[in-house]
Amino acid sequence: MPVIIDDNENPASSDATLNLIQIVKSLAYQIKHLTGKSNWYTPPDTSFAAIMPKLERVQLSDFLFFHPTKINCTGTTALTQLYSYTIPANTLTANSVLKITALLGMSNNTNTKTFRCRIAGTDIFSSSSQISGYTSVLYQRSLLLRSSNSQITIPNDINAYSRYTNSIQEFTFNFTQNQTLSFHVQPSMSSDSMWLEYVYGEILKL
Numbered sequence: 001m002p003v004i005i006d007d008n009e010n011p012a013s014s015d016a017t018l019n020l021i022q023i024v025k026s027l028a029y030q031i032k033h034l035t036g037k038s039n040w041y042t043p044p045d046t047s048f049a050a051i052m053p054k055l056e057r058v059q060l061s062d063f064l065f066f067h068p069t070k071i072n073c074t075g076t077t078a079l080t081q082l083y084s085y086t087i088p089a090n091t092l093t094a095n096s097v098l099k100i101t102a103l104l105g106m107s108n109n110t111n112t113k114t115f116r117c118r119i120a121g122t123d124i125f126s127s128s129s130q131i132s133g134y135t136s137v138l139y140q141r142s143l144l145l146r147s148s149n150s151q152i153t154i155p156n157d158i159n160a161y162s163r164y165t166n167s168i169q170e171f172t173f174n175f176t177q178n179q180t181l182s183f184h185v186q187p188s189m190s191s192d193s194m195w196l197e198y199v200y201g202e203i204l205k206l
Helices: 020-035 048-057
Strands: 060-067 071-074 080-087 096-106 113-119 122-127 136-147 150-155 179-187 193-205
Touching (some): 080 193, 122 136
Antiparallel strands (some): 096 136
């Protein structure tokens, strides 16, 4: 006798009294939703075997932190920390990239102003003359991990603001432990203001 498989029902439960037809209905329901088709017996457009190699090559990006609110520094010439984030241990691993983006604003004059980005108290970027005379600068830099304790920095933009030194910078932060990422500013005149409009970090992994 023919059996009608209704794939619109999902009768399976933890109840051990399910009969064979109910189990088959449950499997048909799951298959239909996995393939995205209107019924359980139509094959998917792309097989799982074809999808898996593509997924293995996909570069995934996740926000590590995001601070959309303006943070000000006014009335001081001291080096001032505007924002910090503790990178949890083992968040960054070998063959991953930490991409940092920050929009820096400042008073419109040519007075010297310094901006620093640090990990564990060590500058991965520091600039003063390159940002003086501007009202805003988009700062982007990436830290590429060769291993958990071997990294190099990569400028993301092509203008002069990316030029830290004439040589590639290498670091040995141990990302198997918590590490603090921080952003600092220092105006040379207390009448000047500096601020972060926003700052965020992304992790890119293969």
